[in-house]
Amino acid sequence: MDITLTQLRYFSEAAAQLSMTGAAERLKVAQSAVSSAVAQLEKQIGSQLFIRQRAKGLLLTQSGELFLKDANAVLAHLEEVVENAKGDQASVSGVVRLACFSTLAPFHIPDLVNRLKADHPDLVLEVIEADAAGCSRALSDGQADLALCYDLGLPENVSTSTVSSARPYIALPMGHKFADKKAVKLQQLSAEPFILLSMPHSKDLMLSILRNAGVEPDVRFQSASYETVRTFVAHAHGYSILHQRPTHSMTYDGSQVAIVEIADQVPELRTVLAYLPSQRPTGRMRAVADAVHAQIAERARGRAPGGER
Numbered sequence: 691m692d693i694t695l696t697q698l699r700y701f702s703e704a705a706a707q708l709s710m711t712g713a714a715e716r717l718k719v720a721q722s723a724v725s726s727a728v729a730q731l732e733k734q735i736g737s738q739l740f741i742r743q744r745a746k747g748l749l750l751t752q753s754g755e756l757f758l759k760d761a762n763a764v765l766a767h768l769e770e771v772v773e774n775a776k777g778d779q780a781s782v783s784g785v786v787r788l789a790c791f792s793t794l795a796p797f798h799i800p801d802l803v804n805r806l807k808a809d810h811p812d813l814v815l816e817v818i819e820a821d822a823a824g825c826s827r828a829l830s831d832g833q834a835d836l837a838l839c840y841d842l843g844l845p846e847n848v849s850t851s852t853v854s855s856a857r858p859y860i861a862l863p864m865g866h867k868f869a870d871k872k873a874v875k876l877q878q879l880s881a882e883p884f885i886l887l888s889m890p891h892s893k894d895l896m897l898s899i900l901r902n903a904g905v906e907p908d909v910r911f912q913s914a915s916y917e918t919v920r921t922f923v924a925h926a927h928g929y930s931i932l933h934q935r936p937t938h939s940m941t942y943d944g945s946q947v948a949i950v951e952i953a954d955q956v957p958e959l960r961t962v963l964a965y966l967p968s969q970r971p972t973g974r975m976r977a978v979a980d981a982v983h984a985q986i987a988e989r990a991r992g993r994a995p996g997g998e999r
Contacts, residue, residue: 693734695768698761700727701739705758705832706787709747750831758832759968766970782974783812789825789834790817793889793916794961797934798838798985805981813974821914822891829966835975838982840933841960842891850962851979854986856933857958858899860950861885861919863926864939869948876903876954883910883928887919895959896931903954920947933959961986 703713704724714721732739739754750758769784790799799817806813818828822843828834829848841850860874868874876899884907886896893912900907910928913919923930924945931952939946963979965971971979 693731695765697727697731697734698765700724701731702758702761702765702832704728704740704748705750705754707833708749708831712747755830759966762832763968763970766972769972770970782810782977784972784974785814785816786836786974786978787816787818787828787834788978789820789828789837789839791825791837791839792819792821793887793892793934794838794840795819798982801985802978802981805985806978809981810974810977813977815978821889825964829964835965835969835972836978837964839962839964840892841962842895844962844964847966848964849967850960850964852960852962853982854961854990855958856935856961858896858931858933858952858956859935860952861923861930861932862948862950863924863929864946864948865926866929866948868950871950873951873953876900876905876952879929880905881908883908885910885919885922885928885930886912887914887916887930887932888912889914899931899952899956903956917942921945923947 700713700717700719700723703716704710707713707716710724710728711721714724717724728739735757737753737757738751739757741749741751743749788799795817803815806815818824818834820828822839825834825837825839826843826845826848829837830845837848838853841852844850860868860876860879862869868878884900886893886907886909897907908928911922913922916932916934919930919932921941921943922928924941924943924947935949939948941947963982965975
């Protein structure tokens with residue numbers, strides 16, 4: 691059996707894009723080259739790796755999912771061997787695909803790109819914004835090498851490394867009677883309408899925080915957009931519970947939101963880098979992880995704008 695690295699690369703990219711055409715565009719080769727390589731690979735191993743769906747792209751078979759993990763491990767190991775042979779671990783190149791939880795992206799990704807451009811100019815970061823389920827799916831399907839997300843709803847086959855943790859806070863309109871308080875018990879807001887950040891897992895967390903404090907929330911509005919929730923609050927439609935803390939109180943439309951701490955005992959929410967334990971970490975993956983950790987450490991020391999406090 692004479693399987694080539696080119697076949698593995700083409701198969702891996704087709705699995706990441708779920709499209710032969712998309713893989714060809716990424717690899718800068720003809721679509722026929724990708725299709726032929728994958729077909730030959732399937733013939734050599736005697737198993738169908740993809741289900742071809744007309745006008746819907748590709749779908750990995752069960753055999754394809756198992757083979758993808760092993761193929762990516764082989765490619766990652768080869769990359770590591772080459773990096774070691776070069777003897778220059780500070781210089782990395784290529785593409786890293788990072789899935790990022792959508793509410794974290796504006797706080798972290800632009801600065802992360804700047805850091806990587808400065809430290810590793812030949813490294814390209816491709817970002818996929820998604821909710822918790824989307825981040826997990828991107829990892830499992832091979833569409834992402836790493837995921838920057840909250841430690842919420844991650845499957846058991848995903849490993850994590852903590853990069854930070856954040857305590858939730860109360861978001862109030864500036865004119866609210868508690869807006870100038872340092873901390874407020876959630877029971878003190880029990881009669882007021884609540885604006886819910888309605889994303890999978892995040893939604894359940896916010897509601898559980900309130901219910902554990904003995905508050906059954908009157909959900910007046912809900913949105914999957916962090917900034918829409920803040921704007922509803924700023925316009926005095928209710929209060930909310932959030933984790934991300936901008937460096938200013940302004941909303942998109944120029945209104946303002948007050949941040950008040952929660953006096954109750956509430957759990958912190960961890961931000962993590964998630965990855966598949968079966969995937970060997972490459973030098974470029976380590977470079978991205980190091981940059982994320984450095985970014986968080988600097989912000990914790992107050993030397994960089996934006997993000998969590």
